[in-house]
Amino acid sequence: xNRHRTLExxxxxxxxxxxxxxxxxxxxxxxIARLSDGEASDAAPNLGLVRxxxxxxxxxxxxxxVGAVVLAALALLPANQTPRGPLPTPHEPRAPLPxxxxxxxxxxxxxxxxxxxxxxPAVGPGEYLFTRISMTLRGxxxxxxxxxxxxxxxxxxxxxxxxxxxxxxxxxxxxxxxxRFDTSTTRYRASSDVGELRTEDGREMPVRPEPxxxxxxxxxxxxxxxxxxxxxxxxxxxxxxxxxxAAEHRKRPDPHRNLGGRDMRLLRIKLYGxxxxxxxxxxxxxxxxxxxPDQRAAMLSLxxxxxxxxxxxxxxxxxxxxxLGPTKDALGRDGTAVQVGGADLVLDVDAGRLLEIxxxxxxxxxxxxxxxxxxxxxxxxTTGESRRRHA
Amino acid sequence: xxxxxxxxxxxxxxxxxxLLVDGTSGLRILYERHFDALFRxxxxxxGRQAAEDVVAETFVIAFSRPAAFDxxxxxxxxxxxxxxxxxxxxxxxxxxxxxxxxxYLIDLSGPPDLGLEDTISRADAAAVRGAVMRAVRRxxxxxxxxxxxxxxxxxxxxELGVALGVSASAAAVRLHRARTKxxxxxxxxxxxxxxxxx
Numbered sequence: 001x002n003r004h005r006t007l008e009x010x011x012x013x014x015x016x017x018x019x020x021x022x023x024x025x026x027x028x029x030x031x032i033a034r035l036s037d038g039e040a041s042d043a044a045p046n047l048g049l050v051r052x053x054x055x056x057x058x059x060x061x062x063x064x065x066v067g068a069v070v071l072a073a074l075a076l077l078p079a080n081q082t083p084r085g086p087l088p089t090p091h092e093p094r095a096p097l098p099x100x101x102x103x104x105x106x107x108x109x110x111x112x113x114x115x116x117x118x119x120x121p122a123v124g125p126g127e128y129l130f131t132r133i134s135m136t137l138r139g140x141x142x143x144x145x146x147x148x149x150x151x152x153x154x155x156x157x158x159x160x161x162x163x164x165x166x167x168x169x170x171x172x173x174x175x176x177x178x179x180r181f182d183t184s185t186t187r188y189r190a191s192s193d194v195g196e197l198r199t200e201d202g203r204e205m206p207v208r209p210e211p212x213x214x215x216x217x218x219x220x221x222x223x224x225x226x227x228x229x230x231x232x233x234x235x236x237x238x239x240x241x242x243x244x245x246a247a248e249h250r251k252r253p254d255p256h257r258n259l260g261g262r263d264m265r266l267l268r269i270k271l272y273g274x275x276x277x278x279x280x281x282x283x284x285x286x287x288x289x290x291x292x293p294d295q296r297a298a299m300l301s302l303x304x305x306x307x308x309x310x311x312x313x314x315x316x317x318x319x320x321x322x323x324l325g326p327t328k329d330a331l332g333r334d335g336t337a338v339q340v341g342g343a344d345l346v347l348d349v350d351a352g353r354l355l356e357i358x359x360x361x362x363x364x365x366x367x368x369x370x371x372x373x374x375x376x377x378x379x380x381x382t383t384g385e386s387r388r389r390h391a
Numbered sequence: 392x393x394x395x396x397x398x399x400x401x402x403x404x405x406x407x408x409x410l411l412v413d414g415t416s417g418l419r420i421l422y423e424r425h426f427d428a429l430f431r432x433x434x435x436x437x438g439r440q441a442a443e444d445v446v447a448e449t450f451v452i453a454f455s456r457p458a459a460f461d462x463x464x465x466x467x468x469x470x471x472x473x474x475x476x477x478x479x480x481x482x483x484x485x486x487x488x489x490x491x492x493x494x495y496l497i498d499l500s501g502p503p504d505l506g507l508e509d510t511i512s513r514a515d516a517a518a519v520r521g522a523v524m525r526a527v528r529r530x531x532x533x534x535x536x537x538x539x540x541x542x543x544x545x546x547x548x549x550e551l552g553v554a555l556g557v558s559a560s561a562a563a564v565r566l567h568r569a570r571t572k573x574x575x576x577x578x579x580x581x582x583x584x585x586x587x588x589x
Contacts, residue, residue, distance in 0.1 A: 004586060004587045004588065004589050005586070005588065005589060006588065006589050007542070007570055007573055007574060007577070007588055008541065008542040010519070010523055010577070010588070011435075011523055011527065011538075011539070011542045011543070011573075012435075012542055012543065014519070014520045014523040014524060015435035015436070015523075015524075015527075015539075015543065016431050016434070016435050016543060017430075017431065017434035017435060017438075017439050017442070018427075018431065019426065019427055019430040019431070019434070019439075023430065023439070023443055024426050024427075024430075026443065027426070027430075027443050027446050027447045027450075028419070028422060028426075030443075030444075030447045031422070031447050031450045031451050031454070032415075034447070034451050035451055035454060035455065366416075366419075
């Protein structure tokens, strides 16, 4: 022991432990899961993931997750950011098309709009739109949640989500090992916009739709049948809804302030304007709202026109849409990717369907959060997803 | 330079204060910047298993209260270390247990910096580790905080004060006291083993 060291070196040599990449990743996953759960506080701020109604210690309803994710990506990325290198899809690496392909993007969206009329029939009285969505965080290949939803045109809905998350561990167990699966059920009744949520352990609580959480914050369940299919009136109606939702949200007591934080939803609306909420709502409705074929087509056309009507807020850039060309979704289905702001929509143009949303939460060169619409059809009961409608 | 050219995904340009309110992608970058230092600090105090939870909890708290960060500070690390230190206060037992680990059983991950090949020097090294852990364990909590934040997280001066929640001069006093005590306790052992402190 012929060494002279400083006290600090000596202590470092004795005590210091280098983190491993696995520990770094496991800790991040646990942070994400806990912030998404609102576990630490209501402030769970700019986490675009699975943000729900405050104080709900249960996993997200994907209806909620969908838009939150999309929004985060929209809000975070500069609209004109170009992908560097191949798109980070595990399926088919591909060089990006040159910029300026927004006309192509509009063409793809409009083509999907015209074929979407025959994609799904309108949901009739007593029927439901059934949707199964899987969500993968950070593209690890394993679904972090699977959500089944049944939505009726009178505004009633049943949403069942199975969600995997990390939880505080019993002593002696590695945090990364403490995965837990929760199933939650949210029910919306025809007359009310407040959902009733029931967790796996039997707790029940109300879920008030919030901006950037679910389309229901902007378009109430009862309004959905009256939603116009004509572009300008549809846009006006959605803008009015977005304004209402923002005002409503502003009126509520702000739990974030008590904790010294800030409400990122309000901040986003302030920075990015109401139209970000409109785009978010449109994208979210395309995933699981019981739209009739005309309404669905109008929604897609609205996205195609977005660069024309989108008014960015004080802190944002214009919305950009770009055609990214052919791709495959997580289930291996062929589709065409269109970038709308910070998220990519994978569309089956011929079938007129939205297959997948890839939200680039961590920037374009990181793995996206992927929401895959695995199945969607009109059914006549919520008891079995396999009972098809034979109209 | 307003929004400087991109290096490392263009993120180096953003300050910690900006990243903190810049959505999940910002938080991720902030996390990448400070995770290693924070983990080394926490793992040095309570061992790696407990450290993972402490570090995760630290970031959950920090991300939930971005307004608690003083944006005039360049680095968020002192603030994060301060949160971790508060959390570690409730982990005194874990820390004592960690410091009481049998020094002969400690598995030093990474290259054995002590460069010891034979059994004797291994035993010497273990003796030094044992002495260091005992000495650190005997420090009063506030001085132990000061010294370990300094040694393991590399914070000094005003940043040390931020992490400990006291003024820079109070932090310096605590650090000085801790170093004096450690030096007094450790010098004889080190000298006996043919080493010493600079």
